[in-house]
Each structure stands twice: as structure tokens, then as C-alpha cells.
Amino acid sequence: MISTVDAHDDLIKPMNVPIIDLSLLSQESDHAKFQIMKEIHEACQKWGVFNVINHGISEFVIEEALEVNQNFFDMPEIEKEEMLETNYGDEMLSPVKLVTFQRRAQRTDSTEVLQRDLLRLYANPLEDFMNFWPKNPSDYREKMGKYTKEVRKLGIQLFGAIMESLNLGGATYLKENFNQGMHMVVANRYSPYQESTNIKIGAPPHSDHSIITILLQSSPGLQVLDMADNHDHHNNGTWKSVPKLEASLQVFVGDHLEVLSNGIYKSVWHRVIPISTSNARISMASFHNFQIDEIVEPAKELIDNDRPKKFKGSSVRDLLKYASSQKPVRLIDTHRII
Ligand SMILES: O=C(O)CCC(=O)C(=O)O
Numbered sequence: 120m121i122s123t124v125d126a127h128d129d130l131i132k133p134m135n136v137p138i139i140d141l142s143l144l145s146q147e148s149d150h151a152k153f154q155i156m157k158e159i160h161e162a163c164q165k166w167g168v169f170n171v172i173n174h175g176i177s178e179f180v181i182e183e184a185l186e187v188n189q190n191f192f193d194m195p196e197i198e199k200e201e202m203l204e205t206n207y208g209d210e211m212l213s214p215v216k217l218v219t220f221q222r223r224a225q226r227t228d229s230t231e232v233l234q235r236d237l238l239r240l241y242a243n244p245l246e247d248f249m250n251f252w253p254k255n256p257s258d259y260r261e262k263m264g265k266y267t268k269e270v271r272k273l274g275i276q277l278f279g280a281i282m283e284s285l286n287l288g289g290a291t292y293l294k295e296n297f298n299q300g301m302h303m304v305v306a307n308r309y310s311p312y313q314e315s316t317n318i319k320i321g322a323p324p325h326s327d328h329s330i331i332t333i334l335l336q337s338s339p340g341l342q343v344l345d346m347a348d349n350h351d352h353h354n355n356g357t358w359k360s361v362p363k364l365e366a367s368l369q370v371f372v373g374d375h376l377e378v379l380s381n382g383i384y385k386s387v388w389h390r391v392i393p394i395s396t397s398n399a400r401i402s403m404a405s406f407h408n409f410q411i412d413e414i415v416e417p418a419k420e421l422i423d424n425d426r427p428k429k430f431k432g433s434s435v436r437d438l439l440k441y442a443s444s445q446k447p448v449r450l451i452d453t454h455r456i457i
Pocket residue numbers: 305307322327334336340341389391402403404
């Protein structure tokens with residue numbers, strides 16, 4: 120179990136996260152394509168994370184999305200809660216969920232060490248879910264809608280490239296599953312650290328339940344676990360900071376891509392320890408999955424005598440349910456066949 124959450128920032132070294140130029144994907148040249156597939160393959164295998172540049176989402180859309188979330192979180196607590204108070208039945212399918220650390224602090228069973236505010240929005244199909252998103256600030260839906268549309272397009276493009284990097288370019292059933300899949304956007308606000316309180320701001324170590332996550336950050340603070348040759352032993356890695364690179368987004372391999380790739384790609388352990396003490400840090404994590412009850416298994420094309428099936432199947436619902444129990448091991452680790 121990873122329990123070290125102290126921010127010995129001076130001891131944390133930066134990690135050279137690979138930078139992938141997505142404009143190369145649309146080039147005709149086979150050489151450029153081959154090169155980018157190789158880079159994606161290596162990044163997903165070795166690090167479970169890479170930066171993308173020339174990703175197609177305009178700086179303007181990004182800035183507006185960050186700003187409108189900042190404005191949302193800045194509203195008085197009571198206003199935020201009122202607008203979201205609805206009973207949706209199946210909580211797992213609730214189109215919006217707001218967790219503020221003020222509210223959480225009132226709960227006596229709170230065992231979390233690192234705190235943040237988060238707003239989780241369902242986003243596919245966008246037209247269905249947007250009506251449940253916050254009405255205020257009044258430009259929230261419009262600006263988040265734009266970002267969400269763009270990031271979904273990027274997700275589909277990246278999934279296609281990642282499948283190709285696994286020689287699964289011809290497996291159209293996977294692309295169809297992805298296209299119909301779940302898209303969840305989580306906006307996080309990390310308040311400035313207050314010396315007067317004991318509250319530690321951040322996100323505890325975890326890997327994502329997604330196939331891929333696309334991350335947008337307003338300021339640094341993300342750290343990933345560098346496991347070098349020790350991928351299956353998450354307690355043996357070293358935390359490294361991920362430098363914030365201008366105009367880039369970060370892409371994470373999630374648990375379900377580790378399963379789908381039959382263990383060839385590794386989901387990345389990460390945590391957040393914000394650096395700035397004066398400004399709030401806003402991030403937006405865009406989680407892309409298959410449908411909630413679709414069973415994700417190692418792709419049959421990646422199973423053979425040399426690489427037998429490594430995992431039993433699981434659905435996103437299984438991963439989400441398990442995550443809420445806050446166990447220190449990943450569900451997929453309990454699903455290992457060998
Ligand atoms: O805030 C970040 O940079 C990362 C957030 C994250 O890991 C998550 O929401 O799963």
C-alpha cells in the first residue's frame with residue numbers, strides 16, 4: 120500500500136514524461152505514423168502516462184473551461200449544493216455529483232488525508248446530460264460543453280491511436296464500444312493551503328478506473344509513481360513530479376486499458392500535492408470508458424501461448440463500486456489470473 124503522502128517537494132525529482140505530437144497522426148507519411156505509434160507504445164508500456172501537444176483543443180476553450188469551473192467553486196457553498204440537490208435513483212448513474220471538502224469535514228467517518236473539492240459530470244451523450252449540469256454560473260454549460268465536446272473528440276482519436284499501437288487497429292468492435300461508452304468529466308479544485316488548519320490539500324495516490332484519462336491542469340502539482348522495472352509492485356516506486364508543459368494535456372493509461380491490453384500497458388499511479396500556496400489549483404480529468412456494465416477483458420487478439428490471459432473481466436460499475444470502498448489494492452489486481 121502506498122501511504123506516504125508527505126510533500127517532501129525538495130526530494131521529488133521531475134519525471135521526463137514523453138511528449139507526443141499529435142499533428143503527426145494526420146500526416147500521410149508512413150514513417151511519421153510508425154514513429155508516433157512506437158512512441159505511444161513505449162510511453163504506455165513504460166510510464167502509463169504521456170503529454171500530448173498539438174492536440175487540437177484551442178487555448179481559448181481551455182482557458183474558458185478552467186475559468187468557469189473556478190467561478191463555480193467560488194460560489195457560496197449553499198448555492199452550489201442547492202442547485203445540485205436532486206434524487207437520481209441509481210447513484211452510480213447520477214449525472215452530477217458534488218463533493219466539497221467542507222461538507223466532507225463534517226463527516227466523522229472521513230479517513231481521507233488529502234482533501235479537494237470535486238464536481239463530477241456525466242458527458243456522453245452530451246445533449247442528455249448537460250441539462251443536469253450546474254445552471255450557475257450562467258455560462259457554465261456553454262463553456263464546459265465546448266471543452267467536453269472537444270476532449271471527447273480527442274479521446275476517440277487517442278483511443279484509435281492506442282489501439283493501433285497494440286496492433287488492434289482492425290478491431291472495430293473495440294472502437295464501437297468506446298464510441299458508445301461512458302464519458303465522465305471531473306473538475307477538481309485544490310484550495311490554497313492554509314497554515315492555520317490541519318487540512319492537507321491534494322489527491323491521494325490512485326490509478327484511474329478509466330481506459331484513458333485526459334488531464335488538464337491550471338498549475339503544477341501532479342506526481343506519478345515511477346516504477347522502473349517494478350510495475351506490479353506499487354509500493355516499490357519513486358514519486359516524481361510532472362512538469363507542467365505549456366499547451367499540453369496529460370494522457371493516463373487507466374486500469375481498464377491495462378486489462379484490455381492484457382497487461383502490456385500499465386495504468387499509472389498518481390497523486391496531487393499542489394505547489395502554489397496563494398492560488399487555487401483547478402484540474403479537469405476526463406475519464407473515457409466503455410458502457411457502465413460492459414465487461415472489459417483482455418482483447419482476444421492479445422492472448423496467445425506466450426502471453427496467456429492475465430485478467431478476469433470487470434465492468435466500470437465494478438471498478439467504481441470497489442473504488443468507493445477505498446481499499447489499498449486495485450480491483451484488477453484481485454482479478455489477476457497469473
Ligand atoms: O488534479 C489532478 O491533476 C489529477 C486528478 C486526478 O487524478 C483524478 O481526478 O483522478
